[in-house]
Amino acid sequence: MIKPAFPSNENQRLKSLEDLDIFKSIPEESYDNITRLASFICETPIALISLVNSNEQWFKSKVGVDFTGGERELSFCGHAILEPENIMEVQDTTKDLRFIDNPFTHEDGHGIKFYAGVPLRNEKGVALGTLCVLDRKAHKLTNDQLYALKALGKQVESLFELRRKNIQLERATKNLNETNSVLREFASNVSHDLKMPLANMILTSDFLKIKYKDLMDEEGLERLNYLKQSGLKLSDYISGLLEHYSSSNSSIPTYEEFFLNDILEDIIDLLQIAEDCEISIPDHNLKIYANEVVIGQIFMNLINNSLKYNNQEKIIISIDCVENEEFFTFSVKDNGIGIPPDKLPFIFDLFAIVGDKDRKGKTGHGIGLSTVKKLVTGIGGEVHVDSEVGVGTQFTFTSKKANLLD
Template sequence: MFAGVRHSDNEEKRLEELRRYKILDTLAEEEYDELTSLASQLCGAKVSLISLIDRDRQWFKSQVGWDLGVRQTTRDLAFCSHTILDPDRPLVVRDARVDERFRHNQLVTDDPNIVFYAGMPLVTQEGYALGSLCVIDHEPRDLSAEQLAALEKLARQVVRLFELRRAVDRSHKLLREREAAYNVLRDFSYVIAHDLKAPVRNISQAGEFLAEDYGDLLPEDGTALIGMIQQRASDASRMIEGVLKYSKAAHTLRIENNRVIVRDIIEQAVRQVEVPAGCAVEYVGEIETLHTSRIAMLQIFQNLIGNALKFNDKESCSVRISSHLDADEGYVFAVQDNGRGIPPQHLEAVFRLFHSAVSDNDAMRGHGVGLSIVKRLVEALGGTIRIASEEGLGSTFTFTIADH
């Protein structure tokens, strides 16, 4: 039996690093099997393995030509336990039957009767050798410099697959954490906004009663104070409505993709907004259908069209919607109006929650949430949104939707 298992000086840290990749005892994967198959072909060897060295065992992530019918052996039998001791160079054993380290090894003296072994360490970015990509044969062999170089390149590809797996796992974890945090924030904002509606409404009504019943008895500054209370209550009410709309929009992000007829969506959006007399909304786009979230698209168009109509200051106003398919950006839509336009100092902030480009005393002031909802929905659909505007001439909102 093969004697003793040698460990590197950083064995505990190496094992911690191995655990962090969460790859031990996972199912076979085609990407790894393709690399072991290629290693076997390039080196002309019957067997190729991706072996990871755990505390007391070696475990095979991939195996080609291995007839033992198992995915692991004890560590004391592992040639790869020697390979990881020197992460900077391969371990090549021309004939294990005459090598003092291996000639009594059960894998040499019994089935599968290993004779030739060449292992390339699988070294992480932190410098830890987790195992090896190795080739094995049943007769003495030598590898050329070119074959060893090819084996080294394949070993680096194995490690890249490890890193990719780790990155995906981190991404999934961050996504779950963000989703959980967002759900808490969404529910919290909805509950708070909903519970605040009644008291704010009561404050507004109390202000109205005071003005009607006692307005003539109050001095001028008292009347002004009542007016300020009513104005602040109105502002708070708009913000609460905005939070509720923003919270409700989050549910749209979970809608599955559907076949969407663009013209039908736009016509439905127009029906749900108030189109003033003398205003026209037309669709002149190239795109007829796409696969995406119908509800998200409806909310996007409803907000953009409604916003364009609400802030249009022309007797004859128009909203023109165009679209085309771009090789790089996917589906591209543009909503163009001939309204009042947006001041330059507000262009970068229009998508910010509660931001409004009109003054506080402007009769057209809203809750500043619609464009925030649009941006969130567009990004959820894999796209981006941008704006071009000129005061007095109008604005164009251009957004993209990923081409699935």
């Protein structure tokens, strides 16, 4: 008997098998169907999907045997994986030096006299095991049977690849959930931290107005009133964000009836639009039934984006909304610097930065538009961008009507 050698890529092979997380896994019908077909087509009483690790082979699926594996040094499959691109057929094991005195060859009248195994490779061509058929008498596969065995082996490899991708997806989903949880906690903490300074600002404006009203002219008092109102509006938005994040794990979104132009006017007041900016809102004050906090936050980010990334003497921003039976479709169009074509596919990725500095010479942090994408997705909508460098940008997003989300 000749013990199977170790492949030159043994370390890589074992790492690939470990990453697949399939060794000693529970039985699966999709694999069992393949071994049954292999046994039937090749007219052999035994068919196995065998995986080979550092010191043993284990059967992911089996037909015709009761045991689940054995020592690698006694395995036929340990030899088969040495040539990953070729099927190994041993028509009579009693005449092959590798197996002539193997215990499995002479097992009390039940010894294995025939073996044919096709190596099962991963996406990099590394052999992890075999799909094999065995018989207790000498045997020879026809060309059609050899072809069918190879084809069935490809099906097992497809199952391996699907399993690998599912594992990657599960890991990515877990990482994404953990990241979102950290970001949600961060946003919540920041919002809480802002509440107290805002409260102090509101109270201080009242204090100054009462204590020094006789020393201030009309313009000064108006500015104090504006300071207080801005603080109150910002406080309302922060409260809304806190409510949004605290209920983000709930399956019941918060919907309310509101008028679009009302929240747009509040946002424009809050952003302190300068005289060199012209913002047009819809002529018709459309009644919306949706998540007001989310819609407001999306518009806040998009309008602020249009204000920052604009180098024109006069900033022009146009806001519009249309509705159909399923969606509200909102748009924010500006005459800003535009987005380079090579940046458009990644503009909604977290921490993606266009590269141009804003109107005040500052570089963005790449969070705002990724937040927009997350918020739009959360209300059952989609967001798109059309842009031309030096001409302007239009963001369009949809919100699925509330009655269609029930």
